[in-house]
Amino acid sequence: MGSTPKSVVDMIEASSKVHYSGFHMNGHINGVEPSALQGTTSASAISSDIQRQPFVIGVAGGAASGKTSVCDMIIQQLHDQRVVLVNQDSFYHSLTEEELARVHEYNFDHPDAFDTDHLLSCMEKLRQGQAVDIPKYDFKTYKSSVSRRVNPSDVILLEGILLFHDPRVRGLMNMKIFVDTDADVRLARRIKRDTSQNDRDIGTVLDQYSKFVKPAFDDFILPTKKYADIIIPRGGDNHVAIDLIVQHICTKLGQHDLCKIYPNLYVIQSTFQIRGMHTLIRDSQTTKHDFVFYSDRLIRLVVEHGLGHLPFTEMQVITPTGSVYSGVDFCKRLCGVSVIRSGESMENALRACCKGIKIGKILIHREGDNGQQLVYEKLPNDISERHVLLLDPILGTGNSAVQAINLLISKGVPEGNIIFLNLISAPQGVHVVCKKFPRLKIVTSEIEHGLNEEFRVIPGMGEFGDRYFGTDDD
Numbered sequence: 001m002g003s004t005p006k007s008v009v010d011m012i013e014a015s016s017k018v019h020y021s022g023f024h025m026n027g028h029i030n031g032v033e034p035s036a037l038q039g040t041t042s043a044s045a046i047s048s049d050i051q052r053q054p055f056v057i058g059v060a061g062g063a064a065s066g067k068t069s070v071c072d073m074i075i076q077q078l079h080d081q082r083v084v085l086v087n088q089d090s091f092y093h094s095l096t097e098e099e100l101a102r103v104h105e106y107n108f109d110h111p112d113a114f115d116t117d118h119l120l121s122c123m124e125k126l127r128q129g130q131a132v133d134i135p136k137y138d139f140k141t142y143k144s145s146v147s148r149r150v151n152p153s154d155v156i157l158l159e160g161i162l163l164f165h166d167p168r169v170r171g172l173m174n175m176k177i178f179v180d181t182d183a184d185v186r187l188a189r190r191i192k193r194d195t196s197q198n199d200r201d202i203g204t205v206l207d208q209y210s211k212f213v214k215p216a217f218d219d220f221i222l223p224t225k226k227y228a229d230i231i232i233p234r235g236g237d238n239h240v241a242i243d244l245i246v247q248h249i250c251t252k253l254g255q256h257d258l259c260k261i262y263p264n265l266y267v268i269q270s271t272f273q274i275r276g277m278h279t280l281i282r283d284s285q286t287t288k289h290d291f292v293f294y295s296d297r298l299i300r301l302v303v304e305h306g307l308g309h310l311p312f313t314e315m316q317v318i319t320p321t322g323s324v325y326s327g328v329d330f331c332k333r334l335c336g337v338s339v340i341r342s343g344e345s346m347e348n349a350l351r352a353c354c355k356g357i358k359i360g361k362i363l364i365h366r367e368g369d370n371g372q373q374l375v376y377e378k379l380p381n382d383i384s385e386r387h388v389l390l391l392d393p394i395l396g397t398g399n400s401a402v403q404a405i406n407l408l409i410s411k412g413v414p415e416g417n418i419i420f421l422n423l424i425s426a427p428q429g430v431h432v433v434c435k436k437f438p439r440l441k442i443v444t445s446e447i448e449h450g451l452n453e454e455f456r457v458i459p460g461m462g463e464f465g466d467r468y469f470g471t472d473d474d
């Protein structure tokens with residue numbers, strides 16, 4: 001195979017391209033170099049080959065466990081999405097004449113029975129938005145002669161007994177499902193299938209089962225169950241599990257590609273109101289008054305969304321009608337921390353939502369682009385016992401965010417107790433922060449194209465602090 005898929009890096013690269021809260025725009029894009037992972041994307045890296053990353057679901061499990069049936073049910077329920085099914089079976093090596101003569105000694109359940117490099121190259125093409133010809137394997141002749149054309153899709157279901165065996169194949173998947181069906185059920189189905197569909201006699205099926213199928217299941221398939229995100233008992237009979245999986249896929253499809261990589265990134269659901277407000281604050285001709293007004297509205301939405309991620313306790317109250325209302329009580333142990341100066345623009349929204357909230361401050365001085373220096377901090381003494389809403393409207397390279405978060409952690413704040421609220425995030429900053437602090441949550445309202453040579457967010461909205469506090473030139 002020519003190029004080995006570098007799944008996470010590839011995803012990161014592709015996902016860093018333009019996305020406006022659910023929309024992808026072809027052309028005029030600031031693509032991301034691998035160097036973007038260090039926060040050094042160039043604005044000249046314009047790319048027009050934008051392709052949305054498909055959501056790849058791997059379905060593994062023993063032979064006749066119900067993998068294909070589960071995939072068929074998922075496809076049926078995802079009726080209005082573009083979905084394709086790719087079977088690992090299609091990549092069985094065709095048998096040579098010599099192997100054919102001794103077919104009963106051939107182990108079809110060993111990882112070497114598959115042309116995994118071919119599978120990887122087909123998947124790579126599909127992920128790049130190209131159609132591929134996938135071989136059609138014939139279980140009766142033990143050869144693949146023809147192929148079928150598979151078009152790129154939003155969702156790729158990849159199913160097969162040994163899909164989780166090779167780490168390169170596992171690395172392609174956004175979601176891994178293991179279909180867990182009792183061995184006796186699998187054997188019974190296998191006998192039925194192989195005798196009726198594949199013209200095999202029961203003695204041959206049982207011999208193959210005890211010689212190869214069962215040992216390979218124990219040695220190669222069962223040990224990969226640990227890689228699964230979801231284990232489905234009873235396969236296609238488990239309608240609840242399939243419903244939940246379909247719901248999850250639908251949610252993921254509506255999200256920015258970065259959310260598929262980082263479960264700790266939340267981009268608020270876009271509406272035309274939100275797009276309209278973004279349009280206004282990004283317009284260089286917008287007056288200071290309007291800039292502040294619409295920024296405040298957006299900030300309020302981000303703050304409200306961020307508060308939704310705080311823990312709560314259940315409580316009941318009595319309503320004026322004497323009825324019981326079962327509700328929840330807000331988390332009381334929280335504080336805000338604003339990164340001076342832009343972050344201070346978010347304090348009012350936080351105060352308006354959380355009466356009497358304590359707000360600390362951090363000042364990070366930027367010298368050049370990598371020389372970030374913490375010059376001032378004033379934080380509540382008991383900050384380690386609080387959930388912290390970190391406020392900074394723009395996440396660019398991620399350098400100052402990392403400084404601020406490191407400071408909070410050094411004060412004893414658990415990483416999982418920090419919610420970083422911002423208006424816009426550059427993919428580079430998201431990669432840096434989400435990778436370094438996987439338990440922290442980022443809540444933002446839009447993901448940007450990238451950074452320019454001067455490390456400014458593109459398209460961005462200029463110097464937020466200057467525009468908000470009226471200290472720009474105009």
Ligand SMILES: Nc1ncnc2c1ncn2[C@@H]1O[C@H](COP(=O)(O)OP(=O)(O)O)[C@@H](O)[C@H]1O
Pocket residue numbers: 061062063064065066067068069070189193234235236237
């Ligand atoms: N829940 C089920 N109840 C009854 N038969 C089933 C069920 N799930 C699958 N089968 C049958 O068992 C056989 C194997 O199922 P399949 O989905 O092809 O498994 P796999 O892809 O894991 O080999 C097929 O003939 C299928 O019709």
Ligand SMILES: Nc1ccn([C@@H]2O[C@H](COP(=O)(O)O)[C@@H](O)[C@H]2O)c(=O)n1
Pocket residue numbers: 062063064065067089092108109138139140142160161213
């Ligand atoms: N020529 C072949 C190729 C494969 N098998 C068996 O198929 C099973 C995998 O297919 P599933 O759809 O059940 O996942 C595997 O157990 C192989 O033994 C075969 O019998 N003949």
Ligand SMILES: [Mg+2]
Pocket residue numbers: 067068
């Ligand atoms: Mg199958």
